Amino acid sequence: MGAEATDVPMTADPARELVRTYFPGARSENESRLRGEIDATLDHWFRWRSGRFDDSARVGEPPVADAPAHQDDRLGSRLLALCDALTAETPTFSPRYIAHMKADLSLPGLLGWFAAMLHNPNNSSRDASRVGSVIETEAVAALAGMLGYDPARAQGHFTSGGTVANFEAVWRARYRLDHWLALALHDSETTGETLDPFAAAHMGWERFRSLRAAHAVSDDRLKSCSAAASNPGDGWRRISRASGRDYRGPVMLVPGNRHYSWSKSANLFGLGGEAIWSVALDAGGRLDLADLERQVDRAETDGRPILMAVAVAGATETGAVDPLDRIYDRMDQWRAERGWRIWRHVDAAYGGFLRAMLDGPSEAALTPETAAALRAMGRSDSITIDPHKLGYVPYACGAFLTPDAERYAVSAFDAPYLDRPELGEGKWSSTLEGSRSAAGAAATWLTAETLGFGSDGLGSILAVTIEARQAFETAVSEAVPEARFLPADSNIACFALARPGEGLGRSNARTGAVFDHFQRSPHFAVSRTTLGVDNAALIANVLARHGGHDDRPGGGGEMLVIRCVFMNPYWSEPSVRQELLPRFIEELREALAGLNATEAA
Ligand SMILES: *Cc1c(COP(=O)(O)O)cnc(C)c1O
Secondary structure, three states: OOHHHHOOOOOHHHHHHHHHHHOOOOOOOOHHHHHHHHHHHHHHHHHHHHOOOOOOOOOOOOOOOOOHHHOOOOHHHHHHHHHHHHOOOOOOOOOOEOOOOOOOOOHHHHHHHHHHHHHOOEOOOOOOOOOHHHHHHHHHHHHHHHHOOOOOOOEEEEEOOHHHHHHHHHHHHHHHHHHHHHHHHHHHHHHOOOOOHHHHOOOOHHHHHHHHHHHOOOHHHHHHOOOOOOOHHHHHHHHHHHHOOOOOOOEEEEEOOOOOHHHHHHHHOOOOHHHEEEEOEOOOOOEOHHHHHHHHHHHHHOOOOEEEEEEEEOOOOOOOEOOHHHHHHHHHHHHHHHOOOOOEEEEEOOHHHHHHHOOOHHHHHOOHHHHHHHHHHHHOOEEEEOOOOOOOOOOOOEEEEEOOHHHHOOOOOOOOOOOOOOOOOOOHHHOOOOOOEOHHHHHHHHHHHOOOOOOOOHHHHHHHHHHHHHHHHHHHHHHOOOEEEOOOOOOEEEEEEOOOOOEHHHHHHHHHHHHHHHHHOOOOEOEEEEEOHHHHHHHHHHHHHOOOEOOOOOOOOOEEEEEEEOOOHHHHOHHHHHHHHHHHHHHHHHHHHHHHHHHHO
C-alpha cells in the first residue's frame, strides 16, 4: 500500500477530535454520552409537562405490569419486535458501508431532532410553532451564511429533502418569469408592438416595475395575461399571436449530471419532458460551459424563455462540482450586455456543505477549481441543500434558500398577484408542503451551534472524508492496476475495472461481475452506476488513459463503474483506514481472481 494511504494529513487531528466528540462512534464509544443526553432531554420534557396545569384531571395511574386489566397492553413486546425487525436494516453507521449518501448520524443531529420531536411543533405557522419556527429562521440563517448568502437578508425554509427544495425553486422561477412575460404580453396587446418572449421573460423587476407604472396595469389585468394564473392554453395562444410565431413554452437548462428530481419537476409543473434541455458535460463530468452557451443561443433563436439554468454542486453519481464561477461570469456578461436575468439555481443537495471547508486549512483538500466553484455559490438566485446528507442529521431534512425576499416570492394561493411583505405569521402560503416538522431545523440548528459550519467544524470533517477518498484511490490503484478512477471533486470515488487496450463491453462485464461479488460479500457495501451518453466526454477521457475503446457499433457506449461514497466520518481514524483499506483491496483481488479462474476454465 502507498504511503499516502496511511499518512495522517495535517487537518486530520482536530477533525478526529470532533468526530470523537460529536458522533456515536463506529463501535458506539459514545454510548453513555448519548444515553445521558437523551435522559437529560426526557427529564427536561417531563418536568415541563408535569409543571404545567396543576388542576388538570389525571388520565389514570400508570398500568401495573401483569395486572389483568392490562393484559392487552402489547406495547413493550411489540416495540421489541419492531426493534428486532429493524436490525435487518443496512448497518450504514459502519465505515464498511460506502454504498450511498448515508452514514452515521451526528449527536447534535440526533439530539436536536429528538428534543424537537417531543414537542412536535408544526412549522406551517407561528401559531402552531412558537419556538420551532424561530429555530427554523435561525437555522436558515446559519445555512445561508455557510452557502455565501447574507444571513440577514436570505430567506428559506426546510423541506422534506432535495427533491422538494428543487421544486420550490421551479415554483419561484415560474412565478417570476410568468410576471415578466404577462406584463410584456399586456404591453404588446395594447401597443401592437411585436412581443419578443425570450427578452421579455428575462426583463428584470426594475424594468417590470417601471413598465407597469408607466402603463398603470392593474392586478386583474396582469392576472388575465398570465399563463399560470388564467388559462395556460389561452396564454400561449396570445403569446403566439403577439410574437408572430408559435410559442412553445419555456425550457429548463439542466446539466447531464442532474438528479432525477429534475425530470419529475418538468412533469409536475406541466412543462412536458421536452422542456428539460440537457447541457453536455465535459471530460471531468462537469457542466460544459460552451454547451451552455450553445443552448442559450438555441433558446433565444427558438423564442423559448429559460425558466432556470441549473448547476450541480456535488453530482449524485460522481460528486462532481460544476464550474459555478465560470458559469456565473458568463451569465453576468449576458445580463450586462443583453439585459437577460436568467434564474440561477444551484442543486447543492449533496455538495452544499462542502462550502464549509472554504477559508481555512480544510480548503486544502479541495482542488483550486472546486474551491473557486464553491466560492461562487452565493451568486445564485436559489440553492437546494440536504442536511440529511453531508449535514449528518436524520431524514427527512432538506432546505431551500434564496438570497433575499424578492427571490423568495411566490404566488400565495390567496392573493397570487399582490406584492406582500414576507408573512410574519407563518410560511404556510409560501411552501409547497403544508404541515412541516421542526425536527430537521432543530437538528441543523444544534449542529450549527456545536460542530459549527466553519472550516474548523463540519468543514474539517468533510475535508477528512475527501482525504479518505484520496487515500482509497491511491491504495486501490497501486494494488489493483485494472482500477480506473474517474476524476473526483469530493468524497465519492468511482472506478471501472479495465485492462489496457480493452473494449468497453469487456471491462463493463468485469466491473459488473466484481460489483456482484461485493453484493454477496458481507464485508463492504458499494454501489454501482452507469455513465450514459451525457457523459460521453468523461468516458472518452477515462478510456484514453488506458488505451481502451468504445466497441459499441456506432459509438455511444455506456460505462459501468463501482461507486464508493466516503462520507462516513470514522474514515478519519487512521486505525480504520489501516484496517479497512487492505481488507477492501483483498476483497477486490478475490473478486478479480474468481473471474480470472472462470475466464481460464
Ligand atoms: C439527493 C439529491 C437530490 C434529491 O434529494 P432528496 O433529499 O433525495 O429528495 C437532488 N439533487 C441532488 C444533486 C442530490 O444529490
